[in-house]
Amino acid sequence: MSEPRDPLYDVTLVRVRPRTVPQALARLAGWLEAREQGDLVGCFFSELGTVNQILMLRRFADIRALLGERAQTPLSADPLGISELTLELTRNIAVAMPDAGQGPARGPYFEVRTDVLKPGSLGRALHFWQAALRHASPAFGAYTIAGDRLSIVHIWPWATLDERAQLVDDPLPINIWRAASPSDAPVSQRAEIFRAAAFSPMQ
Amino acid sequence: MLHTVAYLELRPQTLAPALKCVERWLSREGRVGALHACWYSNLGPANRIMVWRGFDGEEVLIEEQHRLARSDDPFGAADYLAGLSSDVFREIDFVGPPSHAVRGPLFEVRDYVLRPDGLARLFELWRAGLPARLALAPWVTALYSLAGATPRVLHMYPWESLTQRNAIRDGATAVNWPPRDAPMQINLQEATIYLASAVSPIQ
Secondary structure, three states, rough: OOOOOOOEEEEEEEEOOOOOHHHHHEEEHHHHHHHHOOOEEEEEEEEEOOOEEEEEEEOOOOOOHHHHHHHHHOOOOOOHHHHHEEEEEEEEEEEEOOOOOOOOOOOEEEEEEEEEEOOOOHHHHHHHHHHOOOOOOOOOOEEEEOOOEEEEEEEEEEOOHHHHHOOOOOOOOOOOOOOOOOOOOEEEEEEEEEEEOOOOOOO | EEEEEEEEEEEEOOHHHHHHHHHHHOOOOOOEEEEEEEEEEEEOOEEEEEEEEEOOOHHHHHHHHHHHHHOHHHHHHHHHHEEEEEEEEOOOOOOOOOOOOOOOEEEEEEEEEEEEOHHHHHHHHHHHHHHHHHHHOOEEEEEEEEOEOOOEEEEEEEEEOOHHHHHHHHHHHOEEEOOHHHHEEEEEEEEEEEEEEEOOOOO
16 A cells, blocks of 8 residues: 655645745745755745745655755754744645646646545545546645645646636536545645746746 | 654544554554554543654654555544644654653643744753753653644653642742743644553553
8 A cells, every 4th residue: 555655745835924925935945955855846826815825845755855854954043044934834745646747737827726634535535636637637746644634735737817717616627526425525625826936847 | 763643633522432443553553663652632632642653764654654644544543533643753862762661640742833943942942941840850752843833842741640730830930941032932832631541651
């Protein structure tokens, strides 16, 4: 069942003070440049949903490197270089979902869907995830193995917000739960629109 | 040394059967790593079981986290779980490993989320003040988190009774515990009183 060689992700979500997102992104870019480990996959800021959030996704080949960085960072005088701007910081460890982000994803808008799962229901979630992949191409998908409650984070690119707004929920291909029974459904869901930071590899 | 601390949030009125399931699981599939404690809450957040295990290496720890995330029956208690979090923690260099020699029967876990830049300062204050505080009464240990809300610390205390607890805590102010600037490093505090299950090495 366990597949420890699946790619591991640092999923960092920061909520910063209002009107400080550009400043926080500039400082985060500097912090990231100084990292020796972890490949930046994407860095986004929220536009709809809870605003003033920054989401950073980094891929690690080695759990030692990821946990080693996690052990050192909070001991510095200014972790991530944005302490004075930060209201909340959550750093999860996640594993890639099967076939997540195989194709080139182009925004400029990214819908970040966060589904908190019932304990023990990840197997069913992965079943629905793989069914959804027949109809749409995600930019990213992963499930948490440490940090917040068990959840899946999946990201879908949109060329325009109008394109997204025209879709209603029922046939929405990215609503991976549309064929699920109520007993399989997640505990809670969030669907938020983010945009890519200038230095984000995913654009 | 690395640790995992899981909070199993139970549906009300299910503690007794859930605890039996968790104890059975810990003696079988859950015999991974070194069990330090299996405690259940008595004051503070109700209907919670805390399972605390130590791990010698990053790989075995992350494989266990992965296995739990993908399990249909995490901790053998899926039928009773309303929520589940399982976070990764590290020992603090100047504190060292936990002692199994301490005796309850009550255990207080103080769970703090700090200011983003608060951990280094808190540790500086603790390092200076801890010997005087531990001369009054032992603690079990303290850990800091590598995943989830961060920076975060857990510190745990054994008590003979709540009367003894209050006497020690009141007396600790005379030895400057907690250190005067420590509260300024903390954003959120939760204090929970636990009792030990029959299988808990720390009793």
